[in-house]
Amino acid sequence: MTKRVFKAAFVSSLPVLMGYSAMGMAAGILLAGTVKLKFLPFWAFLSSGINISGALQFIMVNWTEALLPLTQVALLTFCLNVRYAMYGFSLIEKFRPLPWLKRGYLIWSLTDETYALEVDSAARTPAGENQLDFCLGVAFLDHLYWLIGVTAGAVIGAALPFDSRGIDFAMTALFLVVLTDQCQSKINRLSAAVGIISAICGRVFFSTSNMLIPAMVMMGAVFIIFRGKFERKPEQKEGEE
Amino acid sequence: MSRETYFLCMTLTAGVVTIALRAFPFLMFSGNRPVPPVIRYIGKVLPPAAIAMLIVYCYCSAYQDKSFASGGFGLPELAASVLVVALQFWKRNPLLSIISGTILYMVIVQNFV
Incomplete structure (x- = not known):
């Protein structure tokens, strides 16, 4: 990788630096303020380095407090991050020339923001430079910002004895922001309504710690049964999959 | 199980699922194999519902x-x-929205509740 392409990657990643360091720090402070763990900065470092996922980093705090069963952790992570499974489709061709190690790193480090820069790499790479080097640079820098943000937040949160009561609302706020943006489209509003009703039904019939799986089952059933109504052009109706 | 062990297992579980999701298209649909419509469909409609569900869960x-x-x-x-x-x-500025809302919430719960 040349200096020139790395510099281009750095310039492109600056908005992500702002976002990741602030959000990462909030997640780290939340973790430090809520969960009592030995070697907390290490755990913050490990979890943010492995997962590189914002919403997950926040909700992990709830899960640790509740010692949520791992099957539920897996299912919820799936629901939360299923969008990542869609991103790859537009990058398959682009990443193909890379050796498996570099390709593996790009796949592992794929986040919303990194994806947005990588699909736009052709326009952002300086002339004569390799687009894939640009992608690797962006992926590495974004990964680093997130890792440092979360770890620094955990260190600060543990060191500063400030009253962090209520900071857990940052997670709810993050979800509200994402949902507000998604609700610009009608189909997403309908989908969000399904999620809210399913969650309320789950809570009515089960306890808070057990509500999510029934809610997810209900959501899945509604989406499969009413697929024709949700798809813009209902090609075929299917009773089940 | 200690909290540390739980945290490690939870991180790894979430990590395996997250990384598997990221790798899914690269493993399954290399070449020109078309993506099954039902997968596209679920990938499109699920995210808002999952986020909405998590908001209710947070409350x-x-x-x-x-007590209430x-x-x-x-x-x-x-x-x-x-x-x-x-x-x-x-404003469509995620950081501004999140930080303002969180500060308001912290001020209310620390002083008035």
């Missing part, structure tokens, strides 16, 4: 350990949520 979790009355009858959540949604709708 339920907030009241799990305390001692937590302020849901008013702190309502006020902070309205601020977050309104700011996001108006």
Whole structure:
């Protein structure tokens, strides 16, 4: 990788630096303020380095407090991050020339923001430079910002004895922001309504710690049964999959 | 199981699922194999529903350990949520919305509840 392409990657990643360091720090402070763990900065470092996922980093705090069963952790992570499974489709061709190690790193480090820069790499790479080097640079820098943000937040949160009561609302706020943006489209509003009703039904019939799986089952059933109504052009109706 | 062990297992579980999701298209649909419509469909409609469900879950979790009355009858959540949604709708600046809403919520629960 040349200096020139790395510099281009750095310039492109600056908005992500702002976002990741602030959000990462909030997640780290939340973790430090809520969960009592030995070697907390290490755990913050490990979890943010492995997962590189914002919403997950926040909700992990709830899960640790509740010692949520791992099957539920897996299912919820799936629901939360299923969008990542869609991103790859537009990058398959682009990443193909890379050796498996570099390709593996790009796949592992794929986040919303990194994806947005990588699909736009052709326009952002300086002339004569390799687009894939640009992608690797962006992926590495974004990964680093997130890792440092979360770890620094955990260190600060543990060191500063400030009253962090209520900071857990940052997670709810993050979800509200994402949902507000998604609700610009009608189909997403309908989908969000399904999620809210399913969650309320789950809570009515089960306890808070057990509500999510029934809610997810209900959501899945509604989406499969009413697929024709949700798809813009209902090609075929299917009773089940 | 200690909290540390749980945290490690939880991180690894979430990590395996997250990385498998990221790798899914590269492993399954290399070449020109078309993506099954039902997968596209689920990938499109699921995210808003999952986020909405998690918001309800966050509110339920907030009241799990305390009574509705001692937590302020849901008013702190309502006020902070309205601020977050309104700011996001108006300014479309995620950081501004999240930080403002969280600070408002912290001020309310630390001083008035």
